[in-house]
Amino acid sequence: MRSLLGLAALLASARAVVAGSLPDKIYGVNVGGWLVLEPWMLPGEWASMGGSICDDCSTCIQSEWAYTKAYGQDTANREFAQHWTTWFTQDDVNTLVADGINTVRIPLGYWIVEPLVDRTTEFYPEGGIVYLQKGVQMLANAGIQVILDHHALPGVQTAEQSFTGNCTDNVQFYTEYNYQRALVWTAVMTSLVHLDPAFNSVFAIEAVNEPTTDAAQTPNYGTFQKNFVDVVRAVELTLGIPVAGLSLGAEITTSNFTAALGQVANASTVFNPDVRAALAAAAPILVDLAVQLAVPALLDTGLGGGVDRTSLLTTFMDVNWQYDDPPNPADAAIGPQGYDNHLYYSYGGVAAANPTAYLESICNLNRVQTDAGLGDTPLWFGEWGLPTQFDATDEFLYMWADAQKRAYSQGQGWIFWNFKVEQSEAAGNLSRQWSYIEGVNLGYLTKDPADYNNASVCAPYLTSS
Template sequence: MRRILAGLVLSSTLVARAWAGQPAHIHGVNLGSWLVLEPWMLPQEWSDMGGQECEVCSTCIASESSFAKAYPDTVDTTFAQHWDTWFTQDDVNTLKAAGINTVRIPLGYWIVEALVDRPNESYPRGGLNYLRRGLSWLQDAGIQVILDHHALPGVQMPGQMFTGDCTTDVQFYTPYNYRRALVWTAVMTVFSHLDPVFGNVFAIEAVNDPITDATNTPDYGTFQKNFVQITRAIELTLGISVPSSNLSVSVSPSVSNNFTAALIATSSATGISTEVQAALLEAVPILREIGAASGLQTTLEASPFKQSGPPLVANFMDVNYQHNNPSNPADVAIGPQAYDNHVSYSHGGIADPDPTSYMSSICNFKRLQADAAVGNSPLWFGEWELATQFDATDEFLCKWADAQKLAYSKSAGWIYWNFKIEISNRTDGNALARQWSYLEGLKLGFLTQDPAALHDPNVCVSYMNKTTDDTSS
């Protein structure tokens, strides 16, 4: 979280461009704690599974990695039960009825099991089957999907449950783990185009919540470039038209019925970096293995693979998420690209902890304009919630919901964190869900049945220009 410099002022009615496959305006939720489990969101279930709670999450069984190491013989079965129950067909039906048109699915790198460096790394296995099932449900409901690389190989942020491993030993920003992340990207890109159940995926997010100080993320800009390049190289191999592509990919007739063979040939195409070449080659046997297990072997190796659909949207956290001279992901764009920002007032650093400061801050919110000034547009707000640093009344939470939706709706849209939160004795009933669960907020009337609607369209009028301090996430 940080503040951005004032002075980057553009029109407050910026029009967000919607790429092919992307909803004209995103009204979404995150499927958090499904395929990347965060124990704080479901403490009773976590305890029942065999997990622990501790003040410093690295000191007990408080992450997927520590759980897998503690229970190597039962972890897969235990997590299968969680995956089977945390997100269900009933949830999809409820989200559709609530007008949700988009979900962001947080994923760990370990969902591509071949990327896990066992025995040094331990994570539950089998999640990809549940992802495919969930995507099928969402597709049937007409809900679009962003695949979010939420937990990166080597861990991208210290001491966080959402990385899958609560450790202070951050190793993502290294050549080895950048390459593993590129292989993950290759696998997700291929299946987003060739696996029918991925047909509603319109974007892949490169990295969720990197370290905010860019001096601690060496070569992150190069990784961003390679992320775009590997996505577009695969799409060009598939015959998908990529606007403004400076890559040259030509598929020989001899491999026109064997996609993995064509991908091997693409790895030596003009303009592809050595890192992307290596990642493409490493992805091929993984694709073959997953394809055989998923009934897609013929699709990958024995049938024409030319596609005519749109390219995926390459999604990055916006440049203003970091400080200390960060690389600008807009500089590496090839084809459609969009940007993500996360806003959490409850974490501090944005506004003083009182209702008036919160309202003055959000009603004069300038992140959209600041990002557009440096090419980070279209922008959506991929994580936000109603949580506060003070004891908020129901009346305030209605205003707080309206004001945030009003601010974020000037962008390409918003995605609430989270779709649901456990309600149990461990969470004081609905005390936690009241401010973090979209479905509970909807039930309590803080959020509107029509996600595009507001209780009070004039909620910000009395707060406009009450502060000269620019705000950001």
């Protein structure tokens, strides 16, 4: 344990926080498979750790939950620490800089805030938040902007997906208990972004990655969206960051940030009980993180002199991600907000499985315009890739990359899934269509992400309507 006096000296020598900002055009990659491990992306390493991959991921060791439950906490902590150390490195950051990437989206599980985990019934490795801090510091040093993506929610937000951390059909996120845990996570992450210099290039926090698409199965999700925004803005107001049209409704009489959160939780006349309860629950977690992560400003904001803080973009999947009368996240906006859409042709349901149909579809995509008409702007495409439902030739992949980049650049930009995947005998040819770094190496993706191999790729496929 480091003393808080020592931490104060450490902070005094650190460079000032400079707030992250939304790029004029996002050219990004996801750092997937890192702090939320998806076994399909690294089958060889997963097998060496003792995991497995099967047709039904709920029946084998194919998630962080299943692995930790099977092998125990100590083994999981040790094996995942090795993975976190090696999967995303300074060499990777250097490559992303060389490839012109200006934005990284980092998928996170709720369990990275460890006190939120019920260890009697939930099973996840511990220690990831230290690696997150190291990772965002590397990205900040490189001048790359960051989105923190709540990718795997408490209770699981989508059925039968390893990206939720627990492959199960028992979806329980859309309950009062788990909504509340997600709000506490939000308060903790917002506080770290604004007070830990390592997080200085974070400009957005995404509330929920890929919620269940049928809105009839996500009760009270619209209320959660509004509470998510309120939690972010309450933390910012507590720090003295102005939020247009919103006041704190409580008097702050201390420079101790965690104590200030308690004052807001107890006295605010503006925020509802769920928001105030999230602030109160976050305070003791942040006291511990102040020591663990060496961030004394969490205990005394006066130690964070020279800080340039601006409001974060609260971020949601766009309203058209769901059907069956979904809530519109634009209705929750207070201050800057962004919207995310994901588009994969390889899973079907978008276009017929042939090159012409793919290009006709993507070249006439109107999602940016449709979302803007509903207030969901700026919109970026936070996940996409080159995989197809057919054996794609090299010639087609050049066109497919250009056409997708052209379509997604009509909005705020794009974030490729993924920055890399494993290259091994076990992974086969996986990296050809799923790895951005390999896509650049093969020439499908241009070295300058703003360029195209053929800027007129869509000309033969555009319709008049």
